[in-house]
Amino acid sequence: MKIFILFCIIFACGFFENVISNANPLPYxxxxxxxxxxxxxxxxxxxxxxxxxxxxxxxxxxxxxxxxxxxxxxxxxxxxxxxxxxxxxxxxxxxxxxxxxxxxxxxxxxxxxxxxxxxxxxxxxxxxxxxxxxxxxxxxxxxxxxxxxxxxxxxxxxxxxxxxxxxxxxxxxxxxxxxxKTVEQLREIVPVIVESITKTATVEIMKACCGGSGPYHVDDKFCGAPGTTVCSDPSKLINWDGNHLTxxxxxxxxxxxxxxxxxxxxxxxxxxxxx
Structure with missing residues (x-):
């Protein structure tokens, strides 16, 4: 009898656990x-x-x-x-x-x-x-x-x-x-994009958090390489390394x-x- 009761308890727990977990299934x-x-x-x-x-x-x-x-x-x-x-x-x-x-x-x-x-x-x-x-x-x-x-x-x-x-x-x-390609050639390829960027973007918005020298903190140095620096608060910038975002x-x-x-x-x- 004790074994039967124990089995019922285990079965019930498993059943209710299954019901609860299926009551709110994940969307995906x-x-x-x-x-x-x-x-x-x-x-x-x-x-x-x-x-x-x-x-x-x-x-x-x-x-x-x-x-x-x-x-x-x-x-x-x-x-x-x-x-x-x-x-x-x-x-x-x-x-x-x-x-x-x-x-x-x-x-x-x-x-x-x-x-x-x-x-x-x-x-x-x-x-x-x-x-x-x-x-x-x-x-x-x-x-x-x-x-x-x-x-x-x-x-x-x-x-x-x-x-x-x-x-x-x-x-x-x-x-x-x-x-x-040169900057001049790129302007011919994507004039609308370049015009939009030059009109609205600022150096701080475009500046990378991790990188080398230059106004945008981007050069041929890979982020983390000697000669590169990292900003103090990446959460305040959009650009991480010149190619990827924060x-x-x-x-x-x-x-x-x-x-x-x-x-x-x-x-x-x-x-x-x-x-």
Whole structure:
């Protein structure tokens, strides 16, 4: 009798726990992200030599380099937290942060472009540093898919309850075309953009927190290299290193996507506020 009562108690606890957990399910079961260094959280880190432990990257939130090209969290980190999910597991670094691939995977790779390597070769252009285009990331996803779900029915249900984010990507392709051009040539290519920037931007708004010399704190020195400095309060600036934004800027973008009107159609309501 005692064994039977104990079994009933255990069964009841398990039943109620299941009811409670299913009463308020998370809006998304998982998040899958594709992109470049704007959202890479550890894939390039798994391929290239690690940064110096004293590097300014990751210094604000993680207190050490975290595989992210910023001083702290990225837009994708804020979005995951808003939906009650952990930081996404980098595809090439699956053991990082003891991640759970069933709750999301990050395929973004720093330096990635939207164009395949063949495009650069055929057009006589200097290829990017990494051969991880968007199509390569999609191939990674296809290879991982059998691990995430087995049957077509299971996959349909699982992926319908997941959030897929593609981009930002393509900036590296544009940069490869324009980086060797003069300012005069760039003004001819993007006159409206240049005119808008010169009319509205100030040095302080455009100035990088981490970098070398010059009015915008940007030169050919990599953030954290000898001869570079870091601002005292990254939260007051938008630009982190001349190519990437600060955690504060990424948080504002995430707020606009999750809590604002940046996404069309809008994302599902998030159970947690972005802070």
């Amino acid at each position: 079961e998982a998040i899958f992200n594709f992109g470049d260094s704007i959202s890479d959280t550890g894939n390039a880190e798994a391929v290239f030599p690690p940064l110096n432990p004293n590097s300014p990257y990751g210094s604000t939130y993680f207190k050490h380099p975290s595989g992210r090209m910023s001083n702290g969290r990225l837009v994708i980190d804020f979005i995951a937290a808003a939906y009650g999910l952990p930081f996404l597991t980098p595809y090439l670094n699956p053991t990082k942060d003891h991640g759970d691939i069933k709750k999301g995977v990050n395929f973004a790779f720093a330096g990635a472009g939207a164009l395949d390597m063949e495009y650069y070769i055929q057009n006589g252009l200097k290829p990017p540093a990494s051969n991880v285009s968007l199509s390569v990331q999609l191939d990674w996803f296809k290879k991982l898919k059998p691990t995430l779900c087995k049957s077509k029915e299971e996959c349909d249900i699982y992926f319908k309850q997941s959030l897929f984010i593609v981009g930002e990507i393509g900036g590296n392709d544009v940069f490869s075309h324009i980086k060797l 955690e504060a800027a990424y948080m504002l973008i995430a707020k606009g996507l999750v809590e604002g009107t940046f996404a069309n159609p809008p994302l599902k309501s998030a159970p947690f506020k972005i802070t």
